[in-house]
Amino acid sequence: MDISISVNGEPWVLSVEPNDVLLDVLRSRVGVKSPKIGCERGDCGTCTILLDGRTVRSCLVLAVEADRHEITTVEGIGRDGLTALQRSLWELNAFQCGFCAPGIVLAAAELLEENPHPSREEVQEAIGGNLCRCTGYEPIIEAVLAAAASWKEDR
Amino acid sequence: MTHRFEERAAQTLEFVGTPVTRIDGLDKVTGAARYVDDLDFGPDLLHAEIVESPFAHARIVSIDTSKAERVPGVSKVVTGRDFPFQFGLYMKDRYVFAQERVRFVGEQVAAVIARDPKVAKRAARLVEVTYEELPPVFDPVEALAGDALLVHPDLGEYAHVPWFFPHPGTNIAHWRKTRKGDVEAGFAEADQVVAGTYTVPRYAHCAIEPHVIVGLFDHANRLTLWSASQSPYTQRHLFAEALAPLGLSHQDVRVITPYIGGGFGGKAGVSMEILGAALATAVKGHPVKVRWTREQEFYNTYQRQGVVAQIEMGVKRDGTITALRHILNWDAGAYVEYGANVVNAAGLSATGPYRIPNVWIDSKCIYTNLPPGGPYRGFGYSEFTFGLESHVDRVAGKLGIDPVEFRRRNAIVEGDILAYGAEMNPSGLLEAIDRTAAAIDWGKPEVSADSAKSVGKGFAVFWKAPAMPPNASSASFLKFNEDGSINITVSGMELGQGYLTAMAQIAAEVLAVPPSRIRVETPDTDRNPYEWQTVASHVTWSCGNAVHAAAVEARERIFEVVHRVHGYEEESLYLEDEAVRSSTDPDFRLPLRDFVINGIEDTDGTFKGGPIVGSGKFMPEFASTRADPETSQGGHPNVHYTVGAAGIVLEVDRETGRVQVDKVALAVDAGKAINPSLIKGQITGGLVQGLATVLFEDMRFGEDGRLLNPNFTDYKIPTAHDIPLEIVPIIVEVAQPDGPFGARGVGEHTMIPAAPIVANAIEDALGIRITSMPITAEKVVLSIEEMNEHVH
Numbered sequence: 001m002d003i004s005i006s007v008n009g010e011p012w013v014l015s016v017e018p019n020d021v022l023l024d025v026l027r028s029r030v031g032v033k034s035p036k037i038g039c040e041r042g043d044c045g046t047c048t049i050l051l052d053g054r055t056v057r058s059c060l061v062l063a064v065e066a067d068r069h070e071i072t073t074v075e076g077i078g079r080d081g082l083t084a085l086q087r088s089l090w091e092l093n094a095f096q097c098g099f100c101a102p103g104i105v106l107a108a109a110e111l112l113e114e115n116p117h118p119s120r121e122e123v124q125e126a127i128g129g130n131l132c133r134c135t136g137y138e139p140i141i142e143a144v145l146a147a148a149a150s151w152k153e154d155r
Numbered sequence: 156m157t158h159r160f161e162e163r164a165a166q167t168l169e170f171v172g173t174p175v176t177r178i179d180g181l182d183k184v185t186g187a188a189r190y191v192d193d194l195d196f197g198p199d200l201l202h203a204e205i206v207e208s209p210f211a212h213a214r215i216v217s218i219d220t221s222k223a224e225r226v227p228g229v230s231k232v233v234t235g236r237d238f239p240f241q242f243g244l245y246m247k248d249r250y251v252f253a254q255e256r257v258r259f260v261g262e263q264v265a266a267v268i269a270r271d272p273k274v275a276k277r278a279a280r281l282v283e284v285t286y287e288e289l290p291p292v293f294d295p296v297e298a299l300a301g302d303a304l305l306v307h308p309d310l311g312e313y314a315h316v317p318w319f320f321p322h323p324g325t326n327i328a329h330w331r332k333t334r335k336g337d338v339e340a341g342f343a344e345a346d347q348v349v350a351g352t353y354t355v356p357r358y359a360h361c362a363i364e365p366h367v368i369v370g371l372f373d374h375a376n377r378l379t380l381w382s383a384s385q386s387p388y389t390q391r392h393l394f395a396e397a398l399a400p401l402g403l404s405h406q407d408v409r410v411i412t413p414y415i416g417g418g419f420g421g422k423a424g425v426s427m428e429i430l431g432a433a434l435a436t437a438v439k440g441h442p443v444k445v446r447w448t449r450e451q452e453f454y455n456t457y458q459r460q461g462v463v464a465q466i467e468m469g470v471k472r473d474g475t476i477t478a479l480r481h482i483l484n485w486d487a488g489a490y491v492e493y494g495a496n497v498v499n500a501a502g503l504s505a506t507g508p509y510r511i512p513n514v515w516i517d518s519k520c521i522y523t524n525l526p527p528g529g530p531y532r533g534f535g536y537s538e539f540t541f542g543l544e545s546h547v548d549r550v551a552g553k554l555g556i557d558p559v560e561f562r563r564r565n566a567i568v569e570g571d572i573l574a575y576g577a578e579m580n581p582s583g584l585l586e587a588i589d590r591t592a593a594a595i596d597w598g599k600p601e602v603s604a605d606s607a608k609s610v611g612k613g614f615a616v617f618w619k620a621p622a623m624p625p626n627a628s629s630a631s632f633l634k635f636n637e638d639g640s641i642n643i644t645v646s647g648m649e650l651g652q653g654y655l656t657a658m659a660q661i662a663a664e665v666l667a668v669p670p671s672r673i674r675v676e677t678p679d680t681d682r683n684p685y686e687w688q689t690v691a692s693h694v695t696w697s698c699g700n701a702v703h704a705a706a707v708e709a710r711e712r713i714f715e716v717v718h719r720v721h722g723y724e725e726e727s728l729y730l731e732d733e734a735v736r737s738s739t740d741p742d743f744r745l746p747l748r749d750f751v752i753n754g755i756e757d758t759d760g761t762f763k764g765g766p767i768v769g770s771g772k773f774m775p776e777f778a779s780t781r782a783d784p785e786t787s788q789g790g791h792p793n794v795h796y797t798v799g800a801a802g803i804v805l806e807v808d809r810e811t812g813r814v815q816v817d818k819v820a821l822a823v824d825a826g827k828a829i830n831p832s833l834i835k836g837q838i839t840g841g842l843v844q845g846l847a848t849v850l851f852e853d854m855r856f857g858e859d860g861r862l863l864n865p866n867f868t869d870y871k872i873p874t875a876h877d878i879p880l881e882i883v884p885i886i887v888e889v890a891q892p893d894g895p896f897g898a899r900g901v902g903e904h905t906m907i908p909a910a911p912i913v914a915n916a917i918e919d920a921l922g923i924r925i926t927s928m929p930i931t932a933e934k935v936v937l938s939i940e941e942m943n944e945h946v947h
Contacts, residue, residue: 003590006879015831023290027193031195033189033193034186036190036192036193036363036364036416038363039449039867040448040449040864041449041866041867041868042753043449043867043868044449044867046363048321052695057685059472061700066829073186073871074184074185074186075185075186078184078185080184082184082185086184086185089180089184090177090180090181090183090184091177092178093174093177093180093653093833093836094184094841095180095183095184095651096417096650096651096652096836097362097363097414097415097416097417097418097649097650097651098179098182098188098414098416098651099187099190099362099364099416099417100363100364100416100501101183101184101186101269102186105184105186106675112834113841123600123875124875124876125875125876126190127875128874128875128876129874130365131419131867131872131874132363132875133360133361133363133419133840133844133872133875134651134836134840135836135839135840136839136840136842136843136844136873136878136882137873137878137880138839138882139424139835139836139839139873139877141875155422155534
């Protein structure tokens with residue numbers, strides 16, 4: 001069946017099978033590679049995308065469910081230049097291998113959109129579904145808090 | 156020339172020692188970073204589905220692939236008959252596909268290749284394999300019994316490195332014996348001899364990126380692999396060796412490794428990647444992808460080996476250690492081609508960082524019918540340090556000596572004789588101990604605000620040497636661009652540790668070009684020069700030396716051409732802010748960008764010089780594994796040790812057994828911190844990974860050898876909620892004389908002490924000594940109940 005979706009502001013009309021998973025369609029049909037395949041059962045969060053501005057695990061979403069919805073990946077949020085969040089994560093060496101980074105950037109972006117001045121615990125909660133094996137999370141949490149502190153001026 | 160630079164460098168370092176921003180950071184926050192599975196291979200890409208053994212030990216009676224072959228869309232079905240080849244890093248005991256028998260649940264038996272992965276998966280279920288079950292052996296101690304069934308009856312025929320000592324006719328694949336002094340005399344001389352047994356289960360690496368490889372055997376007989384690997388050159392070597400019967404040699408094989416999503420040892424050497432290389436040759440002209448699912452990731456790569464450790468330590472009343480006997484029986488799994496070297500490393504160094512005159516170590520690599528063991532961050536040291544550092548606390552307790560003071564008294568120092576006879580390198584262990592103890596207010600009792608909780612403090616020291624062949628080496632190429640920027644090629648891997656950035660900083664320091672103007676690329680074995688592997692925490696040291704040498708060579712070329720055209724003595728020249736300066740003429744300043752490609756124009760209108768390039772290499776020419784197999788005396792198997800200490804403050808809930816980590820401090824002697832920000836990242840990440848192994852991670856196997864928790868729902872790894880309230884990273888810098896700017900590696904070390912500090916703190920809090928990992932809330936509660944029953 002045909003679906004029409006918006007991916008990072010660009011319209012796509014795609015013919016998909018009813019059991020096609022959104023993550024696979026994004027990666028192999030649309031060519032957006034930042035959502036990664038990590039566990040294919042919703043445990044790790046590395047496939048996180050924004051669906052109409054809310055984080056979802058694209059490995060648990062069927063492509064047909066995304067019909068007429070807007071999808072944003074990390075490629076999309078930095079389209080017009082790095083966000084303060086990305087800049088902070090970069091400058092503070094928050095990531096190591098970077099495989100979890102696309103998902104965590106989106107999870108943190110969603111948080112800051114709703115709550116520009118989160119507490120440490122709120123940051124932990126927001127990224128609590130995104131596994132990272134390298135960093136011990138601490139540098140990521142610090143970078144998100146630093147971004148939040150700088151957002152006031154940027155906006 | 157080099158010495159002049161070093162003198163200047165010693166005074167002021169501009170880039171080395173500063174918390175430079177990662178040169179791969181922008182790639183990673185923007186989604187630009189490409190990993191193997193992100194690469195496109197066009198419409199003729201094929202996918203492989205692997206048929207796996209359901210049994211831990213069985214004979215393969217027959218394989219019928221005919222039904223699978225008839226499924227529309229299937230390109231090829233292959234079995235062990237197509238690839239009757241063995242491979243392995245240190246011992247060739249592993250098979251491309253099982254031959255005649257399977258030795259663990261999940262072992263590869265056949266593969267189905269199809270254009271659509273769903274078709275491949277469906278067809279794989281139609282491959283009919285008939286097995287005759289054999290009795291499995293899972294317990295390493297049972298596997299040592301005289302009547303134990305042999306996992307590898309052909310052990311005596313396997314090729315292996317000269318420093319392994321297999322015992323054919325048994326399940327002992329390698330037995331490292333280290334003997335120093337007279338251990339019995341040492342016990343006789345002791346005022347107390349304390350014995351204990353400690354158990355460590357298996358663990359999984361859990362890199363978030365699963366293993367994946369794409370192979371293309373093209374119509375010109377070229378085999379190219381895109382591999383998520385820590386070891387591109389070692390993979391090329393093992394692929395070329397294993398597939399030599401097909402007419403392939405090293406020049407025909409090319410391994411390309413883009414960014415990888417975490418390694419921790421799990422992507423070292425060759426495990427599942429052999430399938431990508433072999434299957435590519437079966438479907439000539441088509442790229443074929445093998446990507447592990449999360450479940451396969453748990454089963455069929457490497458696991459950290461389990462170990463049962465028996466320790467006897469003799470001590471004088473004043474706290475001096477007189478003797479140590481350390482027996483390590485390793486559950487090494489079905490294939491030990493890599494894991495046997497973990498066993499070897501532990502067998503050389505299981506004294507820990509202590510000065511001990513009389514030592515007896517037996518480290519036995521024992522085959523079992525569980526998945527292959529192998530390298531995991533810490534490489535044997537994480538495993539034995541749980542027992543050893545738990546034991547040291549018990550010994551100190553029996554003597555009534557403060558555990559930190561006991562460690563200080565026995566701490567190894569430069570020049571002390573190691574268990575295998577070589578001398579200890581310079582190290583800052585005492586400083587690490589003191590600063591760690593201060594960071595957690597050691598000795599100061601603390602009470603929890605919650606009356607249901609008890610506070611405990613724990614302490615441990617650690618060390619680790621790179622475990623590598625004596626001739627493991629590194630190389631580097633460096634070239635300038637027209638704008639004075641630099642490209643460096645090396646074949647170490649950026650695993651996330653920040654290696655590319657550290658290499659850029661080293662070259663930056665020599666050439667006075669900022670790291671932000673230096674690109675360091677991930678490996679391609681056709682283009683980047685040799686690196687053994689990115690393991691052993693050795694690349695900052697070893698490849699750092701190679702990059703340093705390449706940068707020095709480029710600098711010599713620069714000074715040479717400036718001398719030729721401008722006449723300044725080379726001795727007077729130096730680099731500053733991307734330009735050549737002269738100490739004899741303060742007005743002279745020649746920007747690098749003006750000549751590093753197009754040369755310098757001479758007075759007659761000709762040009763001198765040309766593109767500036769440099770190459771460098773490093774091999775530890777003092778290392779040797781030639782030693783007496785009965786004692787390990789005589790060689791120099793380890794290049795140096797990195798040492799450190801860790802301490803923890805935790806609260807245990809006496810009702811639930813739950814542990815909350817309030818504070819954890821770790822000091823590591825980096826020799827010289829090339830980038831303190833990245834080292835702090837290693838400390839934080841390594842501690843959290845290590846704390847998880849003691850607090851909740853655990854591989855559970857059923858009686859049939861099946862893994863009961865091969866996923867992140869049941870095998871929990873830390874989330875952002877599961878981290879200490881405070882982490883205190885401490886960097887000690889006692890220079891490594893043969894390291895770049897004095898640096899040595901720290902990456903694995905930060906995980907090693909995590910388990911014993913928790914065990915020691917639990918005893919401090921509750922008076923209960925737990926001698927098996929993990930120390931889960933359940934285990935703590937049961938231990939409290941058991942203690943209470945004894946009391947009442």
